[in-house]
Amino acid sequence: MDRRQALRLLAASAFALGSTRPALAASGGPRKVVVIGAGILGAAIGYELAKRGAEVTILDRTGPAAGATGNSFAYLNASTKASSRPYFGLNWLGMAGWRAWQQEPGAALPLRWGGAVYWRGDAAATQQLAASLGTVRGWGYSGQAVDGADIRRLVPSVTVSGDPSGAFFPEEGSVDPAEAVAALLARARQLGARTVFPAEVIGLIVAGGQVRGVRTREGGLTADAVVLAAGLGSGTLAQSLGVPLPLTSSPGILVHTRPQPPLLDRLVFAPHSTIRQTVDGRIVSSSSGHEGGGGTGDPAAIGQAILAGAADYLPQIRDAAIERVTIGQRVLPGDGFPIVGFVPKVDRLYVAVTHSGVTLAPVLGRWAATEILDGARIDLLDSFRPARFAA
Numbered sequence: 019m020d021r022r023q024a025l026r027l028l029a030a031s032a033f034a035l036g037s038t039r040p041a042l043a044a045s046g047g048p049r050k051v052v053v054i055g056a057g058i059l060g061a062a063i064g065y066e067l068a069k070r071g072a073e074v075t076i077l078d079r080t081g082p083a084a085g086a087t088g089n090s091f092a093y094l095n096a097s098t099k100a101s102s103r104p105y106f107g108l109n110w111l112g113m114a115g116w117r118a119w120q121q122e123p124g125a126a127l128p129l130r131w132g133g134a135v136y137w138r139g140d141a142a143a144t145q146q147l148a149a150s151l152g153t154v155r156g157w158g159y160s161g162q163a164v165d166g167a168d169i170r171r172l173v174p175s176v177t178v179s180g181d182p183s184g185a186f187f188p189e190e191g192s193v194d195p196a197e198a199v200a201a202l203l204a205r206a207r208q209l210g211a212r213t214v215f216p217a218e219v220i221g222l223i224v225a226g227g228q229v230r231g232v233r234t235r236e237g238g239l240t241a242d243a244v245v246l247a248a249g250l251g252s253g254t255l256a257q258s259l260g261v262p263l264p265l266t267s268s269p270g271i272l273v274h275t276r277p278q279p280p281l282l283d284r285l286v287f288a289p290h291s292t293i294r295q296t297v298d299g300r301i302v303s304s305s306s307g308h309e310g311g312g313g314t315g316d317p318a319a320i321g322q323a324i325l326a327g328a329a330d331y332l333p334q335i336r337d338a339a340i341e342r343v344t345i346g347q348r349v350l351p352g353d354g355f356p357i358v359g360f361v362p363k364v365d366r367l368y369v370a371v372t373h374s375g376v377t378l379a380p381v382l383g384r385w386a387a388t389e390i391l392d393g394a395r396i397d398l399l400d401s402f403r404p405a406r407f408a409a
């Protein structure tokens with residue numbers, strides 16, 4: 019079997035991997051689990067735990083998808099992760115996981131799999147795109163170089179000037195993130211999980227070196243294990259136990275139109291605008307000119323400017339009504355990579371915090387549930403453990 023076949027097999031069998039560490043399982047693995055946070059990670063982990071028969075309670079201080087998730091562009095991809103082979107692999111498995119979830123019973127997931135079309139506005143960025151394409155293709159990922167005629171064929175509604183060189187990644191897609199969280203929570207509840215909103219966790223209960231539950235403003239809740247999936251709120255809770263969880267954030271602004279007629283089956287990454295259409299027809303767009311501009315300026319005016327930029331490529335939306343402009347905060351672990359696993363020093367406290375959490379949710383959800391309930395150790399997560407910050 020060559021390397022490419024091996025990688026394809028890896029993606030296909032992602033959810034069967036892992037090596038068993040008998041210690042936790044032998045001591046009677048946790049059954050009653052509290053998940054803090056109902057973003058995409060908390061919903062994913064809660065759903066996977068409930069599928070496995072755990073007694074799950076999911077808490078959120080505001081409500082479902084109230085944090086980064088509700089303001090996410092939610093592009094499901096691995097092609098932008100070419101700088102790190104382990105991180106690329108994890109994202110690729112995340113994409114496979116969404117396809118697996120799509121086949122499972124319960125509330126439908128609002129997914130669109132049409133691929134992503136890229137072209138860039140200058141020579142340096144075009145070269146960088148070609149280099150990334152070469153790297154991920156070398157790892158067995160589907161992608162092809164495209165020219166102007168190919169791009170017009172792939173996205174016929176889009177105006178493309180000249181004859182740019184670009185890339186097409188046919189297996190990528192997107193999901194509507196708030197609706198996906200709602201669907202995962204509905205699936206989890208159907209399997210017996212409890213969801214409580216609003217419920218702010220103000221402290222973790224620890225005795226004998228092991229987490230025993232959480233304290234909320236309304237009272238205490240006991241648990242055999244606790245999952246910290248509170249996005250940017252995770253740092254403070256971890257810090258209260260002396261567990262370092264270095265997180266920063268960066269703003270990202272998106273414009274959402276009212277539903278439009280069908281225009282785009284695929285995501286479009288044009289020189290200054292990123293554009294997709296949701297399952298219910300809304301156009302969602304961001305602009306490189308307004309990246310990081312979330313903290314300043316009038317959001318309505320920024321929204322109009324982003325829409326005008328997107329309309330240069332998609333003229334049909336020039337007069338579209340803007341439904342909302344969102345300013346989200348990306349959750350960025352100190353070194354940019356996911357932080358996933360049991361924390362050092364406090365037994366049975368599991369953390370899951372990451373950027374690209376929408377892409378990664380299915381694989382992290384599945385593997386977190388396996389590690390928590392079975393005492394398994396998934397070695398493909400070894401590059402991403404919280405212990406790397408302990409020193």
Ligand SMILES: Cc1cc2nc3c(=O)[nH]c(=O)nc-3n(C[C@H](O)[C@H](O)[C@H](O)COP(=O)(O)OP(=O)(O)OC[C@H]3O[C@@H](n4cnc5c(N)ncnc54)[C@H](O)[C@@H]3O)c2cc1C
Nearest residue numbers: 055057059079085086087090093219249251270346375377
């Ligand atoms: C503009 C933007 C674009 C993005 N684009 C993409 C993309 O294209 N693809 C991709 O894969 N990812 C993307 N991301 C990243 C992705 O959205 C995040 O990584 C992901 O949503 C994180 O999910 P989460 O569940 O960990 O955190 P969050 O969604 O932030 O959820 C954490 C939840 O915890 C709750 N909480 C916090 N503290 C407490 C507490 N003490 N008690 C109870 N509840 C608490 C919050 O209310 C919140 O609901 C983007 C993010 C942004 C902002």
